[in-house]
Amino acid sequence: MRITVAHEWLTNWAGSECVAEQLVQVSGARRLVAAIVDRTLASDRFPRTSVEALWPSSLPHAQTNWSRYALPMMAAWATTRIEADALLISSHFAAHAAARRFDGPSIVYHHTPSRLLWRPDIELSRLPAMTRRAVRHGVLPPLRAWDRYVAQQATVLLANSSAVARRIEIAHRRTARVVHPPVEVERWQTVEHLEGSHVLWFGRLVGYKRPEIAVEAARMSGLPLVIAGDGPERERLEDTAPPGTRFIGRAPWPVVREAMMRARVLVFPGEEDFGIAPVEALAAGVPVVAAAVGGALDYVHHGENGLLVEVAERSEDQVVAMAAALRQAWDTRWDHAQIRRTAESFSVERFRENIAEVLDDTLGTAWRRERVAT
Template identity: 30%
Template sequence: MPLKYALVHEWLTPKATGGSELVVREILNHIDADLYALIDFESSQKESYLYKRQIGTTFLQKLPLARNGVQKYLPLLPLAIEQLDLREYDIILSSSHAVAKGVITTPDQLHICYCHSPMRYAWDLTFDYLKASRLGYGIAGWLTRYILHSLRQWDVLTANRVDHFIANSKYTASRIWRCYRREATVIYPPVDIEHFPFSTEKEDFYLIVSRLVSYKKVSLIVRAFNELKKELVIIGTGNEMQKIKKLAKPNIKILGWQPDDVVKKYMASAKGFVYAACEDFGIAPVEAQACGTPVIAYGAGGALETVLDIRSSGHKGTGILFKEQTTAALIEAVEAFEAYQGKFDPESARENAVQFSSQAFAQRYFEFIDTCNQNRSSQKGKILKNILRNIE
């Protein structure tokens, strides 16, 4: 009989369209898996690839305001994910950046977790979360700290429910080890390289495509370009929109949300793509390189694995990396970028991006699942033989 697969993701909403959702989509392109999530408001969208798909959800689906994000019900997320009954499946695939890996499985099931990140607000971003939240102060602050403490304990405990971890970068693999003391195999997430137009013709402007939230450090980029007086185009929206509009000088154009065709046009024609966040992987710099556009990026996290600094990589270089998230460091990086202008080869950028293609992901991911399943079957066979030998 064919194996039965379940794929578990955190949440499925029109507002959640990041790298983790691209992984879910790519997995479903190749495997017939039943899909589960804490909430689902995506399958009701006619334009969605999940339209009319049957998706298993939790009690959070019926709670008020869940459509706008279940993060507001943070203390309930562990309880909710543990209510999913997946006993009928042979293999559990989780796509996790919060609680999806915490599903309850049986000893006969194989659980493989593609980890986009250990729960950031419980680990790396705890103090940023507390500082930015109204719940970070006073009595509410102490309660929030206790909830986050409990989440960390649950998060470590449920790492033991996973048979094999996959990390989306070496950086994430190191964080998985630090948080869970578990080894992880690195398989880079899929980037739809073929849908980004390659161009050797560049115009005289720099580009940001990003959610406008604090950890993306877009305001830092704006301050640097205010001083540089170079043209910068910003595409994206978020809760820092008004702050960034107030900061920006006339050389900076803020376009807000734009459809995919507009984003791709700007990516293909920009002289450079600017990225100041520390991400676990970071898909946007790879998409820019797929267009033949070099990248100026903060040299930490996934960017160290996706952007090749021309100062150390020579003709294969695809950008410039800067070492500190400061205005001065970024200004210095832009000036270095300008000095190397004309030496960046668009073909090299495209070639570098191809290693992160959807095809490369699918091949590595499903080969890994197959290997894990074969090893599991072999191990079960050896255990059975030992039992029979002892009986004899």
């Protein structure tokens, strides 16, 4: 059985690319298709897989500025006919449209329905008010109708969290089975947990993750903050962070490991589709203080392995609530062994087992025989 994996674009390495890698490995797929491909990354991460790029990959500066080619990528996925016996799709924008012209069974793993179409506030906030209105009322409705139409073509839909499954139900009017993404739980479970000395932020410094909430909550609670990660918000945060805040950037593993070992609590104030970093913290025995929204609801169990903070309408109120939760978590005596156990169900091995089960249900056992033969 010839299985092909389709993935949005292959220009950097993050959570969705880890999923695509596992889909290739579990299914035994020999072919990966992406709208835009960085050839160096492809050869490094998929040395035994034929990686094919669609036509948007040949557009000027596509590998470094893919966001300007949203419409070409949508068109490419909708018009490309992929030849295979079965198709596995890793989608967070438009790759699920590949099922439209595919004749066999197709399984879509949704990281989220397209944020550009269904949750456009961050992108639209950068535009003038008149342009925002024109996009909302003139451009988005037909694109949403198209997105909903192509989403009906897939045989099976998977979602990476319960929150994403609810978004799929609203946007695409379909039911998706939740299969949590793979997290390197075992790697973090070997990290010794020491007496905590700081609150830890771990992740990219981008607006939707709300790093400014973490900084202001640390200031209000009077707790020391270590920020592991980099991004466009770093310079602004360095200018406004309270004295004593440490920025360690995109540090090598030994430095990040040390920061996690000595973390008393991880702060996670943004809304994520799933959120890998908090699960890594749990695997290391570190409690998580998270906004009660998005993927965090699937793994932060209030009072057991962290605290959930209800989302407030005003940022000022969110800071106050997050600061109070950080102080409460700091003063709580946690069962760190129990916290580690709550992360075990999100391991790479569990993900592989779940995907294999979906393949069995959808394709029968033929895919296993082919995989053994190769």
